[in-house]
Amino acid sequence: MEIYAIRVADDDRAEKFILYRPLTGLAFVGNRAMADLALAAARGEPIPATRGEAIDFLRTIGFLDPDPPPPPPVSVDFRPTTAVLLLTNQCQLRCTYCYAAAGELPRQELSVELGSAAIDYVYETAQTLKRSQFEVSFHGGGEPTVAWKVLQACTACARQKLLPAKVTLTSNGVWSPKQCEWIVHNLDGLSLSLDGDPETQDRQRPFASGRGSSARIMRTVAELDRHSFPYGIRMTATAPWGNLPTDVRFLCGETDCQSMQVEPAFNTARGGHGRPSEAEGQAFVRAFMEASEIASRAGRRLFYSGARMGVVTSTFCTAPYGALIVNGLGELVACYEVSGHTHPLARLSTVGRIEDGQVTVDEAARARLHRLMAERREACRDCFCHWSCAGDCYTRTFRFEPGGHLRREVRCHMNQSLTQQLLLRGIAAGNGVWHAPNRLPARNESLPVAEAITI
Amino acid sequence: MATESDKPIKEEEPQVFAVSNEANEVKFTRRDFLELAAATSAALALTGCSTPGAKAPTEAPTVPRSTVASPSAKVPTATKTKAPTATKTKAPTLTPIPRPEAVVQPSSINMRSGPGTQYGIVKILKKGDVLEVLGRNQKGTWLQVRTRAGEEGWVALSVIEFNGSVDDLEVAAAPPPPSQGSDQSGGDPGAEGQTPPGQTGADYTLTDANGVTRTYTLPCGSPIPAGAVCVCNCVTVPSSCSCDTVCTCDTVCTCVGASHYWYPN
Numbered sequence: 001m002e003i004y005a006i007r008v009a010d011d012d013r014a015e016k017f018i019l020y021r022p023l024t025g026l027a028f029v030g031n032r033a034m035a036d037l038a039l040a041a042a043r044g045e046p047i048p049a050t051r052g053e054a055i056d057f058l059r060t061i062g063f064l065d066p067d068p069p070p071p072p073p074v075s076v077d078f079r080p081t082t083a084v085l086l087l088t089n090q091c092q093l094r095c096t097y098c099y100a101a102a103g104e105l106p107r108q109e110l111s112v113e114l115g116s117a118a119i120d121y122v123y124e125t126a127q128t129l130k131r132s133q134f135e136v137s138f139h140g141g142g143e144p145t146v147a148w149k150v151l152q153a154c155t156a157c158a159r160q161k162l163l164p165a166k167v168t169l170t171s172n173g174v175w176s177p178k179q180c181e182w183i184v185h186n187l188d189g190l191s192l193s194l195d196g197d198p199e200t201q202d203r204q205r206p207f208a209s210g211r212g213s214s215a216r217i218m219r220t221v222a223e224l225d226r227h228s229f230p231y232g233i234r235m236t237a238t239a240p241w242g243n244l245p246t247d248v249r250f251l252c253g254e255t256d257c258q259s260m261q262v263e264p265a266f267n268t269a270r271g272g273h274g275r276p277s278e279a280e281g282q283a284f285v286r287a288f289m290e291a292s293e294i295a296s297r298a299g300r301r302l303f304y305s306g307a308r309m310g311v312v313t314s315t316f317c318t319a320p321y322g323a324l325i326v327n328g329l330g331e332l333v334a335c336y337e338v339s340g341h342t343h344p345l346a347r348l349s350t351v352g353r354i355e356d357g358q359v360t361v362d363e364a365a366r367a368r369l370h371r372l373m374a375e376r377r378e379a380c381r382d383c384f385c386h387w388s389c390a391g392d393c394y395t396r397t398f399r400f401e402p403g404g405h406l407r408r409e410v411r412c413h414m415n416q417s418l419t420q421q422l423l424l425r426g427i428a429a430g431n432g433v434w435h436a437p438n439r440l441p442a443r444n445e446s447l448p449v450a451e452a453i454t455i
Numbered sequence: 456m457a458t459e460s461d462k463p464i465k466e467e468e469p470q471v472f473a474v475s476n477e478a479n480e481v482k483f484t485r486r487d488f489l490e491l492a493a494a495t496s497a498a499l500a501l502t503g504c505s506t507p508g509a510k511a512p513t514e515a516p517t518v519p520r521s522t523v524a525s526p527s528a529k530v531p532t533a534t535k536t537k538a539p540t541a542t543k544t545k546a547p548t549l550t551p552i553p554r555p556e557a558v559v560q561p562s563s564i565n566m567r568s569g570p571g572t573q574y575g576i577v578k579i580l581k582k583g584d585v586l587e588v589l590g591r592n593q594k595g596t597w598l599q600v601r602t603r604a605g606e607e608g609w610v611a612l613s614v615i616e617f618n619g620s621v622d623d624l625e626v627a628a629a630p631p632p633p634s635q636g637s638d639q640s641g642g643d644p645g646a647e648g649q650t651p652p653g654q655t656g657a658d659y660t661l662t663d664a665n666g667v668t669r670t671y672t673l674p675c676g677s678p679i680p681a682g683a684v685c686v687c688n689c690v691t692v693p694s695s696c697s698c699d700t701v702c703t704c705d706t707v708c709t710c711v712g713a714s715h716y717w718y719p720n
Contacts, residue, residue: 008481016472016483028491029483034469054469057488132568132575164576188579228581258560258582424481428474432491 001042001067004384005035006420018423022387023067023312025436027423038063061433070387074315076370078361080324081126082135083118085110085154086339087147088328092174093213095205097238097265100339102142103208108328108340109147115154117357118326123161133164141327141339143172145179155186170234170336172205173220174213180223190231192257194221196247204238218254225256235262239280241287248291252298259301262288264414281410285417289425306411307418308388309426310436314377316390320349320369330354332361334369335395345395348372372398372405379406385419555588555619557600557610564615566608569630570597577608586610588617590627599627 005017008029017035020027030038037054041047041064047055058064088109091102119136126134136158138144138151145151151169158165168189175183183190194217195204202212224231233251237244244262251260264284266276288304295302305316319325320334327339332352338345348369352361376398377391391397392415398405426434471491472483559580567574570592580586586600589607598617601607609629612621 029472029474031468031470031472033467034471037469051469053488057471057492060492230579230581424474425476428476432471432473432486 003039003042005039006384006423008420008424018420018427019063020384020423021063021067022384023070024062024065025310025312025434026061026063027427027434028061028063028432029424029427062435071312071314074318074321076321076366078321078363078366079125079129080322081122081129081131082137082323083115083122084137084139084319084323084325084336085115085118085144086139086141086325086327086333086336087115087144087150089142089339090146091143091172092146092207093143093172093205094208094210095236097204097236099337099343100141101342105340105342110150110326110328110330112150112153112157113357114326114328114330114354115150116157117354117359118324119154119157119161120357121359122324123158123163123165126163131163133166134158134161135166135168137168137170139170139325139336141337143174144169145171145175145183148179152182172213173217174207175220177223180220184224184227184229188230190224190229191234192217192221192224192231193234193236194251195235195237196243197250200243200247204236221255221257228256231257233257233260235260236265237262237284237287238265239276239283241280241284244287245290245294248294248302249298252295252300257300259303260295261303261305262291263305276410276414278410278413281414282417285414285421288418289421292422293425304418306389306392306415307385307422309419309422310388312387313390315373316392316394320373320394324359326354332359334366337395343395345398348398349395369394376405380408383412383416385412385415388419389415555617555624557586557588557598557615557617559584559586559610560614560616564610566600566602566606566610568608570599570609574609574630578602578606580610586615588619588624591621591624592629593626595621595624598624 002021002023004020004022006020008016008018015032016029017032018027019030019035019038034054037047037051038058041055041058055064088107089100089102089105090107090109091098094103122134122136136154138154155167158167166188167186168191169183169187170191170193172193193205195201198212198214198218201214201217205213205217207213233255235247235251237247241264248260248262251257264276264280266280288302292302315321317335319336325333325336325338327333329340330353331350332354333339333346334349334351335345337343338349340346343349350362351366351369352359354360373391373394376394377386380386380389380391383389392411394405396411397407397409399407423434470485471488473486473491475482475484559582564580565576566578566580568577580602584602586598586602588598588600590599591597591612592599592609596612597609598612598615598621599607599609
């Protein structure tokens with residue numbers, strides 16, 4: 001039985017603890033004596049008769065029930081039924097925080113031949129596994145719709161197969177009317193990168209000319225809403241995060257999007273991820289809590305990947321294990337963000353290649369990456385977040401020194417603080433006891449397109 | 456993080472607290488055990504959830520304390536028979552509807568041919584679509600539904616708003632999974648991914664000839680099939696076990712579980 005007693009501060013400094021059972025999805029607040037009792041009861045130790053009332057309470061709320069089975073370890077067998085195609089490194093925008101410095105590097109574009117080979121591979125795997133469908137997703141490193149002909153050709157390739165294909169796109173929304181028309185009629189889902197109100201969007205995501213992009217993207221949003229097209233919004237927030245609540249309020253008011261994801265970017269320059277400070281991390285926690293309250297009041301869902309309440313999973317992200325991700329060089333990579341050799345983790349993340357239409361998997365490279373990720377998860381086993389964060393995103397957390405993949409830094413503290421805050425909010429809403437309402441799909445399972453996690 | 460089992464105990468009586476947020480400051484208000492349990496049960500009844508092990512309430516919950524109790528305040532010693540409880544009839548209820556219905560919450564969800572993501576997609580449902588609920592799967596995690604157009608299929612409970620109690624639904628027969636691996640041929644050593652209530656067990660995964668990996672659960676002490684990867688969730692705890700969990704099922708099992716104090720930062 002897995003129980004954590006998480007200390008929370010109090011006005012009068014009296015110790016109080018969130019008593020948290022992550023696998024059963026239960027939490028409440030008690031004092032140290034209650035925490036002692038709950039932990040002792042969980043261990044099956046004899047309980048004094050004078051504690052009968054407290055034990056009855058624990059039993060009544062289900063706190064002493066056995067844990068459900070934990071999610072199984074993620075499978076390392078490589079049988080992908082999802083192809084993620086990183087179409088290009090070109091982009092119309094010059095986002096201030098772009099990890100890939102998209103649009104500034106020599107042009108690199110996935111060929112239709114490489115894309116088709118990847119689609120063939122996942123289609124055949126899906127057939128072998130007797131799956132009912134396979135998936136194709138166009139993703140990052142640049143704006144996929146810039147490689148428009150490749151995107152259309154790969155979609156056509158997927159649609160010609162005997163199995164149904166789910167085809168989705170991650171995009172900045174800079175589309176022509178014709179492109180928009182084609183997308184809403186030919187694709188199955190979309191993750192739209194949009195940071196918030198016009199001030200934020202124009203400042204963080206300007207065109208290469210320096211002109212703001214908000215007006216253009218909001219026209220795209222209006223079209224998506226007019227067609228009731230399924231999409232999620234992926235926001236990037238930058239320090240000092242002051243605009244985040246305003247941005248979320250704007251998106252709730254101006255879009256029909258039901259599910260929004262926000263990720264903090266700590267870099268102040270393009271082309272990489274900066275290291276956050278503790279103060280920035282804690283400021284993000286405060287901003288997120290305020291913003292998520294706004295979203296909740298508007299009937300929307302706002303989430304951040306590192307603190308997904310109710311999710312129980314053995315892996316932060318399935319991409320390094322189960323997706324065939326191909327960049328423009330024809331390399332198989334383990335993360336959507338590794339679109340080329342400029343990424344600091346490019347060597348670690350390159351796990352094969354496609355050559356002459358043949359997919360060759362570098363099993364040794366995959367095993368090396370998976371070993372490091374498993375080591376990190378194991379190191380996190382003690383943490384109360386480990387069933388929801390599962391070691392976090394490796395491209396955000398691995399450092400480039402011996403043992404650097406085991407370091408716990410600001411993101412860990414952020415994730416812990418947010419989980420703690422979200423638990424307290426859940427306990428307040430639950431009249432004193434938080435019950436995970438209904439388990440969200442674990443990351444080992446397929447998520448609806450609009451809820452796909454992208455970092 | 457630090458494990459601080461040697462910290463002095465400051466308060467002798469176990470206490471529980473309600474949480475509120477006032478002017479961005481978290482406040483804790485001490486509550487009686489039975490008040491809190493009753494209030495929780497009533498809240499869950501209104502949302503259609505059920506608490507394992509919870510007893511049926513019989514009276515309306517009392518108003519929680521309005522003052523913050525000092526840490527030394529004595530916990531009232533109400534007995535169970537005097538407990539403030541609630542009945543479903545007195546609690547505010549939604550207008551009765553002839554048949555249970557569910558409403559799609561996300562902008563789109565998949566209706567599938569069976570209760571699981573391994574089943575094919577029958578139809579994409581949109582936010583606001585109203586579904587007649589016909590039944591549930593064994594775990595109560597998927598509902599069998601019918602659209603207004605008469606199409607039948609299954610949706611995950613997590614992506615819909617359901618106005619009834621899942622426990623009140625009948626368990627509907629699920630169609631055979633699309634991939635018929637060796638694990639589906641009958642004679643399964645344990646139910647997939649489930650431990651029977653009140654029992655402990657060991658989960659193990661097996662990948663069949665078609666590459667489909669499934670999770671099974673066996674009672675503790677059962678032999679694990681060759682080639683299986685086992686994760687133990689047995690809960691017998693000898694004093695020597697550093698992680699509070701020991702596996703009695705297989706020597707290669709990985710310990711799962713922790714019970715300890717956590718001091719962030």
